[in-house]
Amino acid sequence: MGDNPELRTAMADLGLTRPELARLINHELVALGCPGTVTVRTVGTWLSGKSRWPQGRIRIALGRVLKRTPEQLGFIPPYAASPQAPPEEPVLRRNFLAVSAAAALPTAVSRGRTVGHTDVDLLKESLRTLTELDDHRGGHGSLEAAALAGASHALGKVEKTISEGVQRRLYSLAADYTATAGFSCIDDRRLDDAEQHFGTALRLAGLANDHVTALRTFNCLSMVGYQRNKTSAALSAARAAQDNRATRRDPLLASLAHARTAIAYSTAGDRQAALRCLGNARDALARADTRERPTWTKFYGPAELAALSAVVYQHLNNSAESESESHRALAGIPPQFRRNRASATARLALAQLGQGEIEQATTTAIGVYTLMGADPLPLRLRTLLGDFHRGLITLAPTSAVTREWTDRVHAQGDHQ
Structure with missing residues (x-):
């Protein structure tokens, strides 16, 4: 008599608690025309090894639920320990029983897999x-x-x-x-x-x-509103992310929601609200821990917050602060987040252009192509470079730098 690790492992893999297993077995017993007599305590005796071989009808129901033979679930037939049998016989009979039991189960049980x-x-x-x-x-x-x-x-x-x-x-x-x-x-x-x-x-x-994935979805819907230049839609989705239950449980997710709301407020021209949300985002991020999170959240941290802050300051017509935040972002965004680094680089070029630094801005913008290498630029990134292109032409239409940049854009096929 001892613990039954096989049954315990099968239950854990299928995500079954003791009450759930008892309920499912009883359902199968009723389908077999028998009363459902399995209790949580019964399951406990199987797990502890106190009950080594359930009754016949229960074994059938158990096999239907877990799609395994009794032996595969760690149960031992009474004759397996019989001292009268030759040493080879228990093994042979146990194998025979395993094959017979599998054959007796319905096709969905013997061939299917939960x-x-x-x-x-x-x-x-x-x-x-x-x-x-x-x-x-x-x-x-x-x-x-x-x-x-x-x-x-x-x-x-x-x-x-x-x-x-x-x-x-x-x-x-x-x-x-x-x-x-x-x-x-x-x-x-x-x-x-x-x-x-x-x-x-x-x-x-x-x-x-799943509140975390719901938050991710609202965050992305706010991005859609931003891309469509629909400020109300962007702000509504950002607020929905802020109000999500996940933000009350995880400061990092709360920080992301505050940062996205700051961008929405900045596009609406509400400077005070935008800066307040940025402050909230920084405060929340300072409280974040290193708990395990979904893979999609790995992009977010101090460097990405700086990149989002650069967007906010750009909308608030503060190019100097946008440049500062962009430099901070590029100093911290890991190399594997290449697309985000390229985006931060494009924002830096826009911030430099906003301060009249034409040559420096153009050199920075060319760095976007260098970062992305031979891969095509995502259209969202090409749109940012299109904004830079139009701003450069407006600021210095006859400059040699502008002509060189225009030739580069046409060669890349990214002219918007």
Whole structure:
């Protein structure tokens, strides 16, 4: 008699608590025409090893629920310990019983497989890869398609689960995949598609009771409003992110929501509110800890807050402060976040141009192409460089620097 690690591991992988397992077994017993007699205490005796071989009908129900034979679940038939049998016989008979039990189960049990936490973890690793690709290259159609395929794969596994906990994780993962697709569309300036994906992501996050992914989605919707020059929409989405329950639990997420709201206020010309939100973002970030968070949050920290602050100061017509924050951002954004570094570089060029530093600004802007290398620039980044291009022509239309820059833009095919 002893602990039953096989059963414990099977329950943990499928995300089943003792009450849930008892309820599912009783449901199968009723389907077999037997009374549901399994209790939480019964499950406890199996886990502790006090009960080594459940009754026949219960073994069948248990096999249907967990899709494993009794032996695979750590149970030992009474005859396995019989001293009268030759040493080889228990092994042979146990193997025979395992094969017979598997054959006796319904096809869905013997051939199917219940989805558990291990499957969800594998899907999370695939999402991590897509997030890293987005950080490096930026959004594009292939990334969007891969993210949507991941969401579909996660949703396709929901019906193969028997645990509410695993189901919630799958819905959460599908929401995260879909939000990744939406964010890719923002980079690609396909804002209608982005909004559609975010609407789906919010619904899935609701099914998962996932406040963190809901916050991510509202944050991205605020970006969509900003890209559309719809200040009210950007501000409403940013406030929804601020009011999300996740911000009360995690100062880092609260900081991100405050920073996004600051940008929305700055585009509306509300200087006081924008600076107040920036102050709140800094205060919250100072309280952030190193807890484990979803992969998509890894971009955010002091350097990214500085990059967002540069956007705020640019909208408030404070080019000097925007330049200072851009330098701070570029000093801290890690190399693997290449797209974000390129974006901060473009903002720095705009800030320098705003102070009349034409040659320095142009040199900085060329650095965007150097950073992105041979990869195509995401359309959102090309739009920033388009803003720089138009500002340079307005400020110094006949300058040699402007002519050289224009030739470079035409050669790159990025003229807006």
